[in-house]
Amino acid sequence: MNDQVLYIIDFDVTEGKETDMQQLIEDLMESTSKESGVLNYHWAKNGNIYDSLEHFESSKAAYDHLTNFAENFAERYMSLGTVISTTVYGNPNPAVKEILDGFEAVYKQTIANYSK
Template identity: 30%
Template structure:
């Protein structure tokens, strides 16, 4: 098994906020790609009716996840919550206590690995 940390975040897009959401998403993707080499996956998906968004985020390790969360808090958290309502977060891999404690604030549910492999 790897030391990777990853999660799937489910969010509701607020009524009438899709255009603001889409612009913010693009800005967040560009910033994460440019500034966070420890972010391995950062993939956004949206339901066909544009009301639900899923974000898959995978990090090299807990330190990279914490760096991402710090950047998010400083740059995007306020605007993010203006257009999105958090619904659920599932946390996978081998997160440190610091990652667990930080994500506990958003109700993250840890799903400990019990088998399989990662290439």
């Protein structure tokens, strides 16, 4: 079975903290670019709703990323707004689920997948 993990986090940035959020995203992009097993790390926004799409080749890669995030960025991230939703695709292991559950994750069962 494919061990890839993909999740999308919708985050409501507090008004007036957009500049701080942009700086955090730049710092996250730089840090994540050095991690192994990252297939896609994408940020988008609509108004003050910021989305991150995070795709990893394995639960290990997702866990490593989430651990780095928790140690270096989580406090700053949470000071800038509120998580609206977290949708998870793939087959994350229990350790990854435990972390994502802190973001009130909803898990979608994969019924078909094509990936190179």
